[in-house]
Amino acid sequence: MNIILKNMRWLALSLITTGSFANAGPVDDSSIDVQPAPNGIEIPAHYKDWKLISSSMRNDKHSLRVVLGNPIAIEAVRKHQTNPWPNGAILAKLVWHVSQLSSWPQATVPGEFEQAEFMIKNAQKYSRTGGWGYARWMGMEQKPYGHDKNFSSECLACHAEVSEHDYVFTVPAQLP
Amino acid sequence: MNIILKNMRWLALSLITTGSFANAGPVDDSSIDVQPAPNGIEIPAHYKDWKLISSSMRNDKHSLRVVLGNPIAIEAVRKHQTNPWPNGAILAKLVWHVSQLSSWPQATVPGEFEQAEFMIKNAQKYSRTGGWGYARWMGMEQKPYGHDKNFSSECLACHAEVSEHDYVFTVPAQLP
Numbered sequence: 001m002n003i004i005l006k007n008m009r010w011l012a013l014s015l016i017t018t019g020s021f022a023n024a025g026p027v028d029d030s031s032i033d034v035q036p037a038p039n040g041i042e043i044p045a046h047y048k049d050w051k052l053i054s055s056s057m058r059n060d061k062h063s064l065r066v067v068l069g070n071p072i073a074i075e076a077v078r079k080h081q082t083n084p085w086p087n088g089a090i091l092a093k094l095v096w097h098v099s100q101l102s103s104w105p106q107a108t109v110p111g112e113f114e115q116a117e118f119m120i121k122n123a124q125k126y127s128r129t130g131g132w133g134y135a136r137w138m139g140m141e142q143k144p145y146g147h148d149k150n151f152s153s154e155c156l157a158c159h160a161e162v163s164e165h166d167y168v169f170t171v172p173a174q175l176p
Numbered sequence: 177m178n179i180i181l182k183n184m185r186w187l188a189l190s191l192i193t194t195g196s197f198a199n200a201g202p203v204d205d206s207s208i209d210v211q212p213a214p215n216g217i218e219i220p221a222h223y224k225d226w227k228l229i230s231s232s233m234r235n236d237k238h239s240l241r242v243v244l245g246n247p248i249a250i251e252a253v254r255k256h257q258t259n260p261w262p263n264g265a266i267l268a269k270l271v272w273h274v275s276q277l278s279s280w281p282q283a284t285v286p287g288e289f290e291q292a293e294f295m296i297k298n299a300q301k302y303s304r305t306g307g308w309g310y311a312r313w314m315g316m317e318q319k320p321y322g323h324d325k326n327f328s329s330e331c332l333a334c335h336a337e338v339s340e341h342d343y344v345f346t347v348p349a350q351l352p
Contacts, residue, residue, distance in 0.1 A: 025227065025247025026254050030352050048228065048351055051201065052270075055231050055242050060282040066231050066242060066349075071201025078202050094228075096349060103338050103345055106236040110349040140352050162279050169279055173242075173272060173286040175224055176206050176316050 034142045037135035039149040043142065044070065044118060047092045053077055054173040057098070057108065064110050067170045068092045077172045084131070084166040085121045091170065093117040113140055119168065129156050130167045210318045213311035215325040219318065220246065220294060223268045229253055230349040233274070233284065240286050243346045244268045253348045260307070260342040265297040267346065289316055295344065305332050306343045 028048035036042045050068035057064050069077060073089035076082050085091075099111030120126070120133040134152040136145035145151065159167040204224035212218045226244035233240050245253060249265035252258050261267075275287030296302070296309040310328040312321035321327065335343040 026251045028254075051225055052228065052242055052244065054286055055240050055272075056277070056286075057233050057240065057284040058282060059284060064231050064233065066228055068228065075202045078204075094349075094351070096231075101232070101345060101347070103341070106234060107345070108233040108235060109347065110230055110232075113350040113352065116352070137352075140350070142352050165279070169277065169283070171277070171285065173270075174289040174316070175270070176289065176292070176313075176318050 031142070034137060035144050037137070037144045038146045038151055039133070039135065041118070041120065041133050041135040043116070043135070043137055044090055044092065044120075047090075047116065047118070048094075050074070050092060052173070053091065054170050056170075062098050063114060064096050064098055064108065066094050068094070082166070082168070082172065084123070085168065087122050087124075089121040091119045091168065093170075115139065115145070116142070129153075130159065130163065132159075132167055207318070210313060211320050213313070213320045214322045214327055215309070215311065217294070217296065217309050217311035219292070219311070219313055220266055220268065220296075223266075223292065223294075224270075226250070226268060228349070229267065230346050232346075238274050239290060240272050240274055240284065242270045244270070258342070258344070258348065260299070261297045261344065263298050263300075267295045267344065269293040269346075291315065291321070292318070305329075306335065306339065308335075308343055 028046050031043045031045050031047065034043045047068065050070055051074045053067045053069045053073065055066045070090040072086055073091055076086050076089055094116050095114040096110030097112045097114055098108050101107040101109045115136055115138045117136045118134070121131060122133065123131040126133045129152050134155040137143060138145055159169070162169055204222050207219045207221050207223065210219040223244065226246055227250045229243045229245045229249065231242045246266040248262055249267055252262050252265055270292055271290040272286030273288045273290055274284050277283040277285045291312055291314045293312045294310070297307060298309065299307040302309045305328050310331040313319060314321050335345070338345050
């Protein structure tokens with residue numbers, strides 16, 4: 001028994017010292033009952049726990065956005081290997097309608113939650129849409145976007161603009 | 177040996193199924209050589225791996241901001257227990273000067289990295305500054321901000337405005 005405990009303590013210590021718990025904490029489990037998108041893509045689990053890639057404000061849409069990445073995407077960002085992004089990378093864009101902070105009116109802040117959008121990289125599986133699977137869920141109720149499985153032609157119509165950047169508009173934010 | 181492996185496999189499986197690895201991936205280790213702030217506060221390790229709380233755009237400062245929280249802060253956000261925030265909570269505000277996305281000029285995006293600011297909650301230790309320790313590191317070189325240990329009176333001068341919200345301007349963004 002002692003030797004088992006000793007080994008488990010070693011494993012736990014290894015996990016802690018390698019930083020695997022650096023971002024532990026309560027896990028988002030809100031995606032459990034969300035319906036899949038019309039093209040069959042399921043909402044990625046725990047996406048609100050992912051790490052930061054960038055942020056933006058769309059002046060034409062009056063919305064604030066934050067882009068998070070799954071572990072494969074974050075590894076690509078930190079290694080500066082995002083053109084092309086690796087298979088398995090997922091980008092999550094969270095979008096809010098803008099609001100003003102009542103205590104500091106010069107600050108534009110997230111108001112009502114509008115949607116969560118995803119790009120899932122798989123060069124083979126999604127070869128017909130530039131190597132990315134697209135999906136979007138609307139509002140706090142996370143209603144799947146699109147009438148049928150071809151809705152992502154609408155996504156691609158804009159993203160084709162940045163085909164030279166692997167169809168991704170987001171440039172990872174500069175960080176120390 | 178078999179029983180040890182079996183137990184370690186059980187531990188690993190438990191960690192995975194409880195979601196402790198949901199946000200694993202490459203860990204930020206860029207804070208190792210950063211000098212402490214003049215009030216003695218050290219830059220929190222791995223802060224770039226923390227989870228999202230909110231975002232903002234300061235129109236008066238022409239900057240985009242993202243606020244991340246350590247695990248204690250995120251737990252407080254998800255339980256809606258942020259007034260007051262619990263001891264041990266740390267808020268990290270990352271600030272960039274605004275830029276325009278060349279491929280989509282309607283989008284304001286992070287340009288040059290300006291600073292990382294922190295609020296560290298400890299009602300006893302920081303009782304003289306409203307229960308929060310303040311620190312800021314400037315630019316990509318993460319130079320400590322402030323001439324002497326009293327620099328945080330400058331922080332408090334503005335944050336006193338929101339003393340009824342435990343001195344925190346940030347309202348956690350609405351999320352599904």
